[in-house]
Amino acid sequence: DAGVTQSPTHLIKTRGQQVTLRCSPKSGHDTVSWYQQALGQGPQFIFQYYEEEERQRGNFPDRFSGHQFPNYSSELNVNALLLGDSALYLCASSGMDRGRPYEQYFGPGTRLTVT
C-alpha cells in the first residue's frame, strides 16, 4: 500500500510565475490537507479538502488555491510567486485506517524554490 505521494519532488520557479503541486492520498483516505514549511519552522496549515470542497483554510492569501478530484487526489496552485513562497510543501491525508481514525499521514513534500 503506497502512502501519500507528491510530485514533483523539487521545483524551481521565477518570481511572478505560477506553480501546481500534486498529491495522491493514502489508499482509503478521503481528506487532503496542505501545509507550508519554511526553513527552520514547523509546518503551517494552508487548507484542507474533503468531498472536493475546501473545508478549512489557514491564514494564507488567495494566491494559494486548491482542488480535489473525485479520486481524492489534490492539487495546490500558487499564483504570482514571491521569494517568500520558497518552502517545503507538504500534503497530508486522513481517514479511518486500521482502527486509528483521523491521524494525518504526510507525504515527503515538494521543495519549491522561487528565484
Next chain:
Amino acid sequence: DAKTTQPPSMDCAEGRAANLPCNHSTISGNEYVYWYRQIHSQGPQYIIHGLKNNETNEMASLIITEDRKSSTLILPHATLRDTAVYYCIVRGYNQAGTALIFGKGTTLSVSS
C-alpha cells in the same frame, strides 16, 4: 486548540531512553495529546496520541500527568535514526482530520 511548550533541543546517547517533555497547561477535557516527528527533509510522521491514560505502541510510550497539564514522550532505546524534530500537539479527537497546529518542536540529537 491548547498551546504547547517544548524545549528547543535535547541530546541523548544511543541506546539510552530519550524523554521528551511537553507542557500543555490549558488543555481542555476533550483534547488529546498527539506526537509527531520529522526526520530531516521528510514529512512529519505520526508517533502516538493519548487522552489521560499512559499509552504505548511499537514506537514509543506516552506518559500524561494526572492533571493532564504535561506529558512525556519516551523512546526507550534511542537510535541514531531517532534524530529528528519532535512535535507535541493538542487537539480534540472529534476534530477529524482538521488542521494540525505545529510549534517549533524539540530537536532531538542522538549520538553514538
